[in-house]
Amino acid sequence: MTTVALFVPCYVDQLYPGVGMAALRVLERHGCRVVFPEDQTCCGQPMANAGCADEARPLADRFLRIFAGYEYVVAPSGSCVSMVRNHYQDLVPDHPGLERVKGSTFELCEFLHDVLRVERVDAAFPRRVGLHRSCHGQRELRLASGSERVVEPFDKVKRLLATLRGITLVEPERADECCGFGGTFAVAEEAVSCLMGRDRVAAHERAGAEVIAGVDASCLMHLDGLLRRAGKPIGVRHVAELLAGEEG
Amino acid sequence: MAAREEILAAVRRAAPPVREHPGVGGLGVRFPDPAGTFAETVAAVGGTCLRVADLAAADRALRELPVYREARRIASLVPGVGAGTVDPAAVSDPHDLEGLDVSVLPGALGVAENGAVWLEAGAFPHRALYVIPEHLVLVLGAADVVSDMHQAYDRIAVGPGFGVFVSGPSKTADIEQALVIGAHGARSCTVLLTEA
Amino acid sequence: MGHAESAALFVRDDARVHWHDQAVWWVRQKRDAGARSVPDWEALRERAEAIKAHTLSRLGDYLEEFERNATARGATVHWARDGEQHNRIVHRILADRGVKLVVKSKSMLTEECGLNPYLEARGIEIADTDLGERIVQLNHQPPSHIVMPAIHLKREEIGGLFHRTIGTPEGLTDPGALTEAARQHLRTKFLGARAGMTGVNFAVAETGGVVVVTNEGNADMGTSLPPLHIACMGIEKLIPRARDLGVFLRLLARSAVGQPISVYTSHFHGPRPGGELHLVLVDNGRSELLGQGAFRRALSCIRCGACLNTCPVFRRSGGYSYTWLIPGPIGSVLAPARDPVTHGSLPFASSLCGSCTDVCPVRIDLPHQLLRWRRELVARGQLPPGKRLAMRLASLVFRFPRLYALAGRLARWAMRATPGLARALSAGWTRQRELPVPPPESFRDLYRRTLGRP
Numbered sequence: 001m002t003t004v005a006l007f008v009p010c011y012v013d014q015l016y017p018g019v020g021m022a023a024l025r026v027l028e029r030h031g032c033r034v035v036f037p038e039d040q041t042c043c044g045q046p047m048a049n050a051g052c053a054d055e056a057r058p059l060a061d062r063f064l065r066i067f068a069g070y071e072y073v074v075a076p077s078g079s080c081v082s083m084v085r086n087h088y089q090d091l092v093p094d095h096p097g098l099e100r101v102k103g104s105t106f107e108l109c110e111f112l113h114d115v116l117r118v119e120r121v122d123a124a125f126p127r128r129v130g131l132h133r134s135c136h137g138q139r140e141l142r143l144a145s146g147s148e149r150v151v152e153p154f155d156k157v158k159r160l161l162a163t164l165r166g167i168t169l170v171e172p173e174r175a176d177e178c179c180g181f182g183g184t185f186a187v188a189e190e191a192v193s194c195l196m197g198r199d200r201v202a203a204h205e206r207a208g209a210e211v212i213a214g215v216d217a218s219c220l221m222h223l224d225g226l227l228r229r230a231g232k233p234i235g236v237r238h239v240a241e242l243l244a245g246e247e248g
Numbered sequence: 249m250a251a252r253e254e255i256l257a258a259v260r261r262a263a264p265p266v267r268e269h270p271g272v273g274g275l276g277v278r279f280p281d282p283a284g285t286f287a288e289t290v291a292a293v294g295g296t297c298l299r300v301a302d303l304a305a306a307d308r309a310l311r312e313l314p315v316y317r318e319a320r321r322i323a324s325l326v327p328g329v330g331a332g333t334v335d336p337a338a339v340s341d342p343h344d345l346e347g348l349d350v351s352v353l354p355g356a357l358g359v360a361e362n363g364a365v366w367l368e369a370g371a372f373p374h375r376a377l378y379v380i381p382e383h384l385v386l387v388l389g390a391a392d393v394v395s396d397m398h399q400a401y402d403r404i405a406v407g408p409g410f411g412v413f414v415s416g417p418s419k420t421a422d423i424e425q426a427l428v429i430g431a432h433g434a435r436s437c438t439v440l441l442t443e444a
Numbered sequence: 445m446g447h448a449e450s451a452a453l454f455v456r457d458d459a460r461v462h463w464h465d466q467a468v469w470w471v472r473q474k475r476d477a478g479a480r481s482v483p484d485w486e487a488l489r490e491r492a493e494a495i496k497a498h499t500l501s502r503l504g505d506y507l508e509e510f511e512r513n514a515t516a517r518g519a520t521v522h523w524a525r526d527g528e529q530h531n532r533i534v535h536r537i538l539a540d541r542g543v544k545l546v547v548k549s550k551s552m553l554t555e556e557c558g559l560n561p562y563l564e565a566r567g568i569e570i571a572d573t574d575l576g577e578r579i580v581q582l583n584h585q586p587p588s589h590i591v592m593p594a595i596h597l598k599r600e601e602i603g604g605l606f607h608r609t610i611g612t613p614e615g616l617t618d619p620g621a622l623t624e625a626a627r628q629h630l631r632t633k634f635l636g637a638r639a640g641m642t643g644v645n646f647a648v649a650e651t652g653g654v655v656v657v658t659n660e661g662n663a664d665m666g667t668s669l670p671p672l673h674i675a676c677m678g679i680e681k682l683i684p685r686a687r688d689l690g691v692f693l694r695l696l697a698r699s700a701v702g703q704p705i706s707v708y709t710s711h712f713h714g715p716r717p718g719g720e721l722h723l724v725l726v727d728n729g730r731s732e733l734l735g736q737g738a739f740r741r742a743l744s745c746i747r748c749g750a751c752l753n754t755c756p757v758f759r760r761s762g763g764y765s766y767t768w769l770i771p772g773p774i775g776s777v778l779a780p781a782r783d784p785v786t787h788g789s790l791p792f793a794s795s796l797c798g799s800c801t802d803v804c805p806v807r808i809d810l811p812h813q814l815l816r817w818r819r820e821l822v823a824r825g826q827l828p829p830g831k832r833l834a835m836r837l838a839s840l841v842f843r844f845p846r847l848y849a850l851a852g853r854l855a856r857w858a859m860r861a862t863p864g865l866a867r868a869l870s871a872g873w874t875r876q877r878e879l880p881v882p883p884p885e886s887f888r889d890l891y892r893r894t895l896g897r898p
Binding site for chain 1: 447448451452455461462465469476479480482483485486754756757760761791792793794795796797798799801802803812815816817818819820821822823827831832835836838839842843845848852855856872873875876877878879880882883885886887888889890891894
């Protein structure tokens with residue numbers, strides 16, 4: 001049986017615990033033994049993103065120490081996993097545990113798709129769902145081929161979601177345009193951030209989505225914030241919750 | 249000259265570790281019918297490509313073109329194609345070419361992937377001949393059409409004279425991205441592609 | 445005003461910002477179609493990146509080779525350490541020959557050096573001949589985009605401008621008619637100018653030639669009529685060999701506007717018979733940037749504008765929201781190198797979505813450089829003290845799991861107990877968005893309680 005250390009991003013832990021539980025359930029249903037190293041807190045992305053490398057470094061050190069011994073580290077977050085796989089080398093290049101943990105850390109969908117080789121997810125989600133392609137997952141982890149590059153098309157997240165019973169996947173225009181969260185950008189450039197988010201919402205609306213789903217709760221928090229302020233009935237769910245068949 | 253030495257010294261001081269030139273091999277596209285693809289691409293970029301048997305046929309096709317029939321001032325650098333009313337070699341100042349209705353110019357090579365024609369315009373009596381007329385006619389042999397730019401640069405001589413790739417008529421989309429054919433150069437570009 | 449403040453103003457006109465966004469997005473779509481028509485597109489990008497990296501690693505040798513070959517062809521090569529020297533050189537060439545009217549095709553370098561006002565102050569008229577550039581010149585504005593200078597203006601505004609400045613009929617707004625009017629108007633400039641200036645897209649070391657591309661033919665008109673041609677270039681425009689042009693030219697126009705190639709790709713080697721060709725090589729901070737390991741790859745830029753077009757922030761804030769003449773992602777990594785204080789807002793004017801690097805024909809690591817600039821600026825003390833403190837505090841809390849858990853519990857409690865205060869404290873979020881509904885338990889609480897594991 002595969003043992004997986006669950007890495008729950010700080011904001012998921014505090015604000016979207018259901019996403020963490022859903023990720024755990026999904027992994028267990030696909031044959032994993034899931035452990036949760038309780039010392040974990042934050043990967044340091046908010047600090048690094050704001051340019052505060054000194055503040056991020058101790059958190060990177062901690063993370064690499066806490067997750068050192070595991071064969072697989074899985075998180076329901078593209079941006080946090082990308083932090084570890086793509087940005088830790090700029091922060092703590094000489095950390096002895098870096099390469100090992102980099103090689104072991106996966107976003108949930110890519111873990112199911114690439115490592116467990118899940119062909120079909122045995123769950124139901126009979127709703128019209130628009131998939132929001134969070135940027136870190138899309139362009140840093142290459143969860144999908146993306147709209148910019150001229151490569152053989154693929155989309156690991158969509159492929160998994162498409163196997164859910166009853167689901168209808170709708171495609172918004174500008175399928176992988178950024179929602180505008182961007183970390184500190186969401187507040188520092190509030191005007192453009194919110195305009196970007198409202199434009200994404202409008203695109204999903206036009207495509208007929210009842211639910212917007214994504215792999216990053218940060219993007220979803222931003223879109224959900226805009227939707228609820230506008231009083232729109234579109235729901236926002238994390239992909240982990242869809243894969244767990246939780247219509248909510 | 250202090251600036252030259254300063255700049256070269258600064259550039260050498262700052263230079264990153266040497267990386268090898270990767271070469272330009274293994275790239276490009278090979279069309280099964282370069283001339284046919286070329287003709288399509290010329291049309292796609294707003295030009296017209298007429299396929300004709302030989303220079304005599306090119307001349308006949310030229311005389312049927314409305315822009316030629318309406319033209320009063322014509323310059324031709326292609327013997328046998330078009331009856332020039334202006335001899336560019338006898339014009340000493342290129343400014344006097346303003347008002348030229350049609351230039352008929354020889355193309356040295358064509359590129360199928362983008363409809364471009366290479367003109368060795370440094371050898372023309374005046375370079376302006378490819379840009380100053382209202383309408384441009386280029387005469388090119390189908391056998392001189394290659395598939396892509398890599399093949400083009402394998403064949404053409406870059407320098408010592410002036411050369412230019414011309415692909416279709418001049419254009420702009422600077423006003424609200426609305427495409428307008430005919431900016432400062434020719435308003436139309438016709439390529440007479442001869443089989444022989 | 446930094447980018448955020450300017451962008452906030454731009455965003456206020458909802459119809460206009462969406463118009464600008466859609467207009468520029470359309471160019472991104474054209475680029476996509478152009479790229480997809482080239483099966484070896486990604487291989488081309490890799491090759492272009494490598495050729496530029498090679499060139500920069502031997503730039504000194506290539507500059508000397510270029511100068512040697514250009515001079516052998518009869519061109520005169522000048523070197524300028526900065527914009528001021530560039531302007532003096534150009535002015536001297538023109539003044540020595542009594543030139544009163546110059547026509548200029550698009551050159552962001554001459555914008556960077558401030559050439560136009562320099563010459564105008566010395567009694568030389570300089571007419572920009574690219575239609576978009578002429579429009580903004582007549583409008584007394586800088587270009588808002590490096591490839592589409594007037595993308596921010598509507599046809600009605602251009603029509604009004606032309607009516608006031610070049611005498612077109614009032615109410616004429618059709619782009620075709622306006623372009624025709626500009627053609628006639630600029631014709632007189634082409635015919636009357638005693639000098640033509642161009643930028644340089646590529647300078648070829650092997651042949652000593654320079655390549656200039658346009659769709660309008662304005663560089664060609666401007667250099668085939670006047671006897672004097674001055675071509676200005678940043679020293680990073682070098683490429684080693686003529687054959688390298690095949691790689692770059694297959695990428696450039698497709699990346700910029702989705703065309704397979706520009707209408708005119710002109711290869712200048714030496715002057716016309718009886719004419720003069722002057723090449724001005726400009727450093728103006730480039731050699732310094734070359735020495736900065738984290739940022740040197742920005743010198744590979746071939747000024748296609750693709751990163752601007754794909755940037756969701758650029759599209760919704762416009763070129764004038766950026767504090768430097770080159771906006772968008774590439775501007776945001778080049779500008780801070782010149783002046784980190786004035787341009788300190790630019791690396792933060794990005795959500796780091798990563799689209800820019802995926803459309804860049806030379807694969808510049810733009811998001812990575814933006815992040816590095818943020819680190820640089822923080823190290824220079826340019827983050828507001830309150831934000832730095834907040835980050836220090838957060839970092840401290842995150843180092844102690846029990847402290848973190850407590851802080852989280854307190855924050856969630858406060859959000860439930862005093863929602864008004866929570867909203868007020870997070871006004872930057874709550875002005876336009878609802879806060880998340882704070883759950884009673886965190887994940888780790890739930891995990892312990894429901895799964896009963898220690």
